[in-house]
């Protein structure tokens with residue numbers, strides 16, 4: 401059975417999509433799909449730009465979802481601005497940023513054309529408090545020729561450990577992120593980002609992660625992070 405915090409966070413994630421109907425149930429999605437079905441709405445569903453290997457991994461994880469031990473996490477480009485009152489940081493941002501600009505806000509990882517930037521899908525295991533992200537990076541994420549930019553890797557790590565912290569703790573922000581880049585990651589390869597909630601101390605959530613090749617033979621990156629649950633009474637300057 402899904403923990404209360406995880407259920408609430410998952411329900412909120414679904415309801416945050418621009419124009420999305422309110423989430424009927426905060427429980428996990430039981431809608432099982434395979435890579436043959438293509439959607440351009442929920443970005444964590446198979447798209448034509450996903451490689452065969454990415455689809456294969458998607459199908460393998462969707463199989464693991466069948467007994468409820470793993471949950472396929474949804475992912476959308478836009479966060480409904482009408483829900484922004486729920487988030488103190490957004491309230492502050494809306495005071496500083498032009499309303500029109502704010503309405504153009506889009507999740508950074510979703511700002512590239514299909515296949516050129518960040519293609520990914522995340523799966524959550526509530527019993528083990530971990531998330532696996534299957535990431536296919538596109539050619540526009542290049543740093544050193546032929547390899548991913550370190551900032552692109554950091555972004556995907558932050559997104560994955562961040563999602564783990566959100567599902568475990570609710571509304572959080574990254575306070576600290578330490579990354580060891582051990583091997584360069586070839587451009588356009590598919591990797592697994594394995595994140596794990598290590599401990600919770602009051603408002604602090606400690607999440608670690610590694611980035612591995614799909615065959616798990618190469619350890620590319622390791623990271624540790626600290627997320628802090630936002631104090632809803634506090635105003636940010």
Ligand SMILES: CCCCC/C=C\C/C=C\CCCCCCCC(=O)SCCNC(=O)CCNC(=O)[C@H](O)C(C)(C)COP(=O)(O)OP(=O)(O)OC[C@H]1O[C@@H](n2cnc3c(N)ncnc32)[C@H](O)[C@@H]1OP(=O)(O)O
Pocket residue numbers: 408409412413416479507558559560562563566570571572573574575576602603604626628629630631634
């Ligand atoms: C449930 C609904 C979910 C809705 C989700 C909506 C959309 C989801 C869609 C996609 C999500 C994708 C995931 C993306 C993740 C990306 C996250 C980010 O990138 S966040 C952006 C980068 N981070 C920031 O800008 C944060 C800037 N910092 C701050 O705002 C603040 O410092 C703070 C982190 C909020 C903490 O400030 P606060 O005043 O609240 O706390 P304190 O300072 O009192 O600290 C509390 C506690 O933590 C310790 N702490 C704080 N910072 C650090 C640090 N850097 N290193 C070590 N320890 C730190 C501090 O010492 C206190 O500890 P203690 O209580 O023991 O004294």
